[in-house]
Amino acid sequence: MATGLSTHVTARRRPRRTRTLPDLAPVVFGLARLQVSYGRHRAVRDVTMTVHEREITALIGPSGCGKSTVLRSLNRMNDLVPGARVSGRVTYRGHDLYGPGVDPIEVRRRIGMVFQRPTPFAKSIYDNVAYGPRAAAGRRGRLRKAELDDRVEEALTGAALWDEVKDKLKSSGLALSGGQQQRLCIARAIAVRPDVMLMDEPCSALDPVATAKIEDLMLRLRHEMTIVIVTHHMHQAARVSDRTAFFTADTDSEGERHGRLVEYDATEKIFNRPADRRTEDYISGRFG
Amino acid sequence: MTSAHTASAPAEAEPQLQTPLTHRSLPRRAAPAVLLVALLAGLGLRLAGLALAWSAILAAVGYTVAIYSWSRAVEGTRKAFDRMVTAIVTSAFLLALLPLVSVLWTVVDRGSGRFDSEFFSYSMRGIVGEGGGAHHAIIGTLIVTGIAALISVPVGMLTAIYLVEYGRGRLARYITFFVDVMTGVPSIVAGLFAYALFELFYEAGVRMGIMGSVALSVLMIPIVVRSTEEMLKLVPNELREASYALAVPKWRTILRVVLPTAVAGIATGITLAIARVIGETAPLLVTAGVTASDNFNPFDGRMATLSVFSYNEYRSPGVPPEPSFDRAWAAALTLILIVMLLNLVARLISRLFAPKTRA
Ligand SMILES: Nc1ncnc2c1ncn2[C@@H]1O[C@H](COP(=O)(O)OP(=O)(O)O)[C@@H](O)[C@H]1O
Ligand SMILES: [Mg+2]
DSSP: OOSHHHHHHHHSOOSSOOOOOOTTSOEEEEEEEEEEEETTEEEEEEEEEEEETTOEEEEEOSTTSSHHHHHHTTTTGGGGSTTEEEEEEEEETTEETTSTTOOHHHHHHHEEEEOSSOOOOSSBHHHHHHHHHHHHHTTSSOOOHHHHHHHHHHHHHHTTOHHHHTTOTTSBGGGSOHHHHHHHHHHHHHTTOOSEEEEESTTTTSOHHHHHHHHHHHHHHTTTSEEEEEOSOHHHHHHHOSEEEEEEEEEOTTSOEEEEEEEEEEHHHHHHSOSSHHHHHHHTTSOO | OOOSSSTTSOTTOOOOOSSOSOOOOOOTTHHHHHHHHHHHHHHHHHHTTOOHHHHHHHHHHHHHHHHHHHHHHHHOHHHHHHHHHHHHHHHHHHHHHHHHHHHHHHHHHHHGGGOSHHHHHOOOTTOOSSOOOOHHHHHHHHHHHHHHHHHHHHHHHHHHHIIIIIOOHHHHHHHHHHHHHHHTOOHHHHHHHHHHHHHTTSOTTOOOHHHHHHHHHHHHHHHHHHHHHHHHHHSOHHHHHHHHHTTOOHHHHIIIIIHHHHHHHHHHHHHHHHHHHTTOOHHHHTTTOOOSSOOOOTTSSOOOOHHHHHHHHHHSOOSSSHHHHHHHHHHHHHHHHHHHHHHHHHHHHHHHHSOOOOO
């Protein structure tokens, strides 16, 4: 309780839960002057922040300010975009993510990702969830059937989908509703047993009921893993996250738009007493 | 316009629309009736001695003009234009269908004469005049085309996978260019290529079934590459990313996500590519050659094929020539039936393999 941050948060009780934010929680990601360019266009620059263990960190800001870009640099998804270049430093539990000899596959085994649009594969529900574990097992011997069954059930239960699909595991993942598909994708990611889950606007294609389910799910998952979520939905950030980073894009003298981090603090503080004028304008809906 | 919103107006008062929601339209059976009249007029012209083609054209033009003017008078310009374009497009469709129907009709008509069990169970060994069959040619076609598919499908699919999933830069551009070039290679050139290739290893004048397969592969590979490429491009990138995000390596992503998602289209493309080359004649003539007997060993000597058989029966008939001509037509009919069957199989495959959205 030595830090100023935690006293701020406990001073004002939040309706949903009270939680102190010890700055002493282990740092999962450390970003130092991160800059990502696509070709010659610098999409986002000068991002310095830390992500802490077992917390939900929200990235908010107007569209095009580089939230997804920052998120995708955390599990090296940007490697897949031709021309994308990352500079600055990103560490994961003290290891340089972009250091020499780092295997992106190993990175992504620890850092899972859920995307904006649900992307179930054209396979059965069971095979969708078993997909990740099977691939991982492919490299060190086969997984026994019973073991795989357990993993699938565990993941589907973890994604709050088990009760709805346990009788139709063999039917296609594409036959589910949008919200169920997204939870299937979360289950699929959980099945790999990642340490961190990155979520890029996971609810933006869903209706309010499905959104509420996913938010509940995130709050439960937080006990087991660290979550970083991009959302354009400020209420969502306020409801679920522990810390919030506000990004914006400004235009330089050559007319190019660069995303940058404006403010990063406890969610409670960002939404009640933002330090920066731009943050205040954004969350009060005056722009963006 | 009366206002329904003022407090004094009764709530039920319907506001008047400046333009009505409904238009006057032609009676429901107007189009068929006009068509009937046009057809009768065409028939009249034909009976009066005008050529069939002219009668048909005049009937079509008459129908278009009549329906357009009537519709314009009653329904207005937009609807009239719609009816006119419908008439023109339908006529164009019928016109395009004409050669197809005509060819089919001719082949069925002339080919059915010898389309009997003897045709399917006998070769031409020792046959002069009547009788005989295309047993050797049917099996030969299946063997030659089958081997061609065995060569082309892996090569074509792997090329397409390279181009879509891995290819960047110069090599990919060269490959794309050469695939384009190969698409335009005349089939006889493919045959001569295969001949020249095998002549390097065997004596001049060599003929083997496998040579035909190689020639057909040259024609088939670019088709397989193109169609597979198109299908792979249709697989959303999001699916690939979702797989990578699950710590799955690229090769496994391609094998387990990309290919299964595209398999229906790829299988259809391959089937159509087979259908496309199975009727080739010229390249087989200079590679697999002509023979009257069964030979089912593609690595040893001449091998008959349906198209070459048909061609040969027609080019050098016996005396009298009719039995040969009948066999030629029957072979053509068999070939058409095989191609139709392949098209059916293609549709079945795409239905069967299509990603299941239902339980
Ligand atoms: N694959 C890409 N190739 C080129 N430019 C990109 C790509 N992805 C994003 N960008 C650019 O990077 C900037 C930030 O995009 P993004 O991170 O998607 O923003 P956000 O998620 O905040 O809406 C935008 O200007 C966008 O045009
Ligand atoms: Mg985004």
